[in-house]
Amino acid sequence: MTLRRSMLFLPGSNAAMLSTAFVFEADSFMFDLEDAVSLREKDTARLLVYHALKMPAYAKREKVVRINPLSTPFGRLDLEAVVRAGVDVVRLPKTDTAEDVADLETEVERIERACGREVGSTRLMAAIESASGVVNALAIAKASPRIMGIALAGFDYVMDMQTQRGDGTELFYARCAVLHAARAARVDAFDVVFGDVNDEAGFLKEVDLIKRLGFTGKSLINPRQIELLHNAFAPAQEEVDYARRVVAAAAQAEEKGLGVVSLNGKMVDAPVIAMAERVLQRAAASGVRQ
Ligand SMILES: CC(=O)SCCNC(=O)CCNC(=O)[C@H](O)C(C)(C)COP(=O)(O)OP(=O)(O)OC[C@H]1O[C@@H](n2cnc3c(N)ncnc32)[C@H](O)[C@@H]1OP(=O)(O)O
Ligand SMILES: O=C([O-])CC(=O)C(=O)O
Numbered sequence: 379m380t381l382r383r384s385m386l387f388l389p390g391s392n393a394a395m396l397s398t399a400f401v402f403e404a405d406s407f408m409f410d411l412e413d414a415v416s417l418r419e420k421d422t423a424r425l426l427v428y429h430a431l432k433m434p435a436y437a438k439r440e441k442v443v444r445i446n447p448l449s450t451p452f453g454r455l456d457l458e459a460v461v462r463a464g465v466d467v468v469r470l471p472k473t474d475t476a477e478d479v480a481d482l483e484t485e486v487e488r489i490e491r492a493c494g495r496e497v498g499s500t501r502l503m504a505a506i507e508s509a510s511g512v513v514n515a516l517a518i519a520k521a522s523p524r525i526m527g528i529a530l531a532g533f534d535y536v537m538d539m540q541t542q543r544g545d546g547t548e549l550f551y552a553r554c555a556v557l558h559a560a561r562a563a564r565v566d567a568f569d570v571v572f573g574d575v576n577d578e579a580g581f582l583k584e585v586d587l588i589k590r591l592g593f594t595g596k597s598l599i600n601p602r603q604i605e606l607l608h609n610a611f612a613p614a615q616e617e618v619d620y621a622r623r624v625v626a627a628a629a630q631a632e633e634k635g636l637g638v639v640s641l642n643g644k645m646v647d648a649p650v651i652a653m654a655e656r657v658l659q660r661a662a663a664s665g666v667r668q
């Protein structure tokens with residue numbers, strides 16, 4: 379089971395961060411060429427990220443690059459560089475429609491052919507940052523077989539909605555819409571960046587909510603957020619113990635030819651067993667003792 383709980387943003391212009399961040403245990407690294415990079419630094423950042431993608435220290439890690447939109451003077455140059463450098467996933471910011479993804483895919487395929495990279499090997503993800511994007515989330519998530527996930531981007535989204543970040547009420551509809559689109563399209567769903575790196579309690583509260591909603595993971599901006607997220611996402615020991623009892627009860631039921639049995643008064647049937655098996659897989663992948 380591949381976990382994609384944490385996707386750590388690294389500003390592409392920050393050479394020091396790019397050359398050291400592989401020490402962190404993030405599930406994916408997201409090199410940013412868009413809003414964390416000033417206009418003056420766009421070309422330098424593209425070159426730095428091109429070289430970072432080729433560093434042996436990142437070889438076994440999932441590498442994502444957030445390019446600039448294709449409507450800017452930088453988008454195609456970014457894409458040309460990162461596809462050639464062997465990026466795993468291109469993250470398209472400010473995705474409003476399925477056509478945005480289709481245009482990206484056309485360009486990616488052209489570059490793959492030009493540089494001899496296997497066609498289809500560059501995966502895509504879309505960040506949804508506007509009301510239009512949220513309304514079109516399902517079409518975006520299904521726009522290409524290359525799409526591995528969609529992400530809600532809260533900072534731009536609340537601006538577009540003429541509101542501001544608060545207790546999460548302002549994101550409630552968008553979170554549910556993006557999550558349902560992702561699950562219906564069978565791709566991953568990533569929650570917003572939590573901007574106050576010193577507010578550990580606030581971060582954990584948000585993580586608890588998105589875990590219960592069912593998000594795959596979350597975009598992060600600071601390495602201190604990684605372990606907090608992974609610990610909160612790991613199944614609790616009681617959950618693991620219960621899942622083991624469910625799987626054992628299911629095995630006994632099977633021996634007796636029963637489809638449904640009771641475990642301390644609670645019904646155990648096919649979806650309950652499937653859920654228990656998922657908990658055990660997640661626990662193993664998260665390093666929880668079983
Ligand atoms: C709305 C959007 O578009 S969000 C996406 C774009 N934004 C980003 O990419 C921002 C990425 N994050 C950062 O730049 C920083 O974490 C900030 C500005 C948010 C906070 O910075 P600081 O307060 O200095 O963080 P902190 O004190 O925790 O830094 C500790 C160490 O971690 C490093 N670090 C901080 N953030 C990161 C990161 N995202 N990746 C790798 N290393 C990092 C710092 O360089 C520092 O290293 P040092 O000890 O060798 O000097
Ligand atoms: O893509 C993200 O996660 C961050 C971002 O740009 C936003 O919140 O506007």
Ligand SMILES: [Mg+2]
Nearest residue numbers: 507531533534
């Ligand atoms: Mg944004």
